Amino acid sequence: MPNDLRENEQVVRLAPPSDGALRFIGRIRTDWPTRADCPRQGRTDGPDCRIEVDPVWQDALDGLEAYDTIEVLYWLDQSRRDLTRQSPRSDGRTVGTFALRSPVRPNPIGTSLVRLLRIKDGVLHVRGLDCVDGTPLLDLKPDRCAFTPKAPEQPGDRQTA
Numbered sequence: 001m002p003n004d005l006r007e008n009e010q011v012v013r014l015a016p017p018s019d020g021a022l023r024f025i026g027r028i029r030t031d032w033p034t035r036a037d038c039p040r041q042g043r044t045d046g047p048d049c050r051i052e053v054d055p056v057w058q059d060a061l062d063g064l065e066a067y068d069t070i071e072v073l074y075w076l077d078q079s080r081r082d083l084t085r086q087s088p089r090s091d092g093r094t095v096g097t098f099a100l101r102s103p104v105r106p107n108p109i110g111t112s113l114v115r116l117l118r119i120k121d122g123v124l125h126v127r128g129l130d131c132v133d134g135t136p137l138l139d140l141k142p143d144r145c146a147f148t149p150k151a152p153e154q155p156g157d158r159q160t161a
């Protein structure tokens with residue numbers, strides 16, 4: 001475990017994780033070789049990134065091209081996982097892990113809403129990511145459900161003349 005704690009940060013002693021095994025379904029390719037190179041959050045006007053889906057999952061992409069915005073879930077594999085309080089500004093003031101979008105968390109799942117540019121040969125070209133080159137991919141979803149009905153109309157929704 002790297003010795004990278006900041007002033008007043010707090011850790012817990014944990015047994016090695018054993019349950020809830022996840023299956024990586026591909027890799028994310030970005031221009032950022034290290035964590036320090038990444039933006040804090042992706043921007044949809046940021047650089048093009050590629051999501052390489054493993055061949056066995058490529059049929060699962062069918063239909064996804066209809067969406068402009070998709071949600072990407074990924075495994076922030078270089079994170080430590082034992083902090084309960086963190087000091088995001090490195091100034092000794094701490095806040096609880098669950099009050100942050102920090103990559104340091106018990107299950108380091110990152111999520112980004114990205115703009116889908118195109119899908120070709122099982123590779124998604126997107127904008128809006130913020131992770132290191134090679135980050136494992138967990139899941140892809142449209143930003144909304146195609147079958148979700150609109151919320152019923154409420155009084156006051158319509159302006160009366």
Ligand code: SAM
Pocket residue numbers: 035036038039040041042075076077078079101102103109110111112130131132135136
């Ligand atoms: N957008 C995601 C979210 O909100 O869930 C992640 C936000 S997190 C603040 C993004 C930061 O995680 C990057 O700036 C970088 O420092 C770090 N990071 C990127 N890739 C990582 C990886 N594979 N493992 C650990 N940390 C990573």
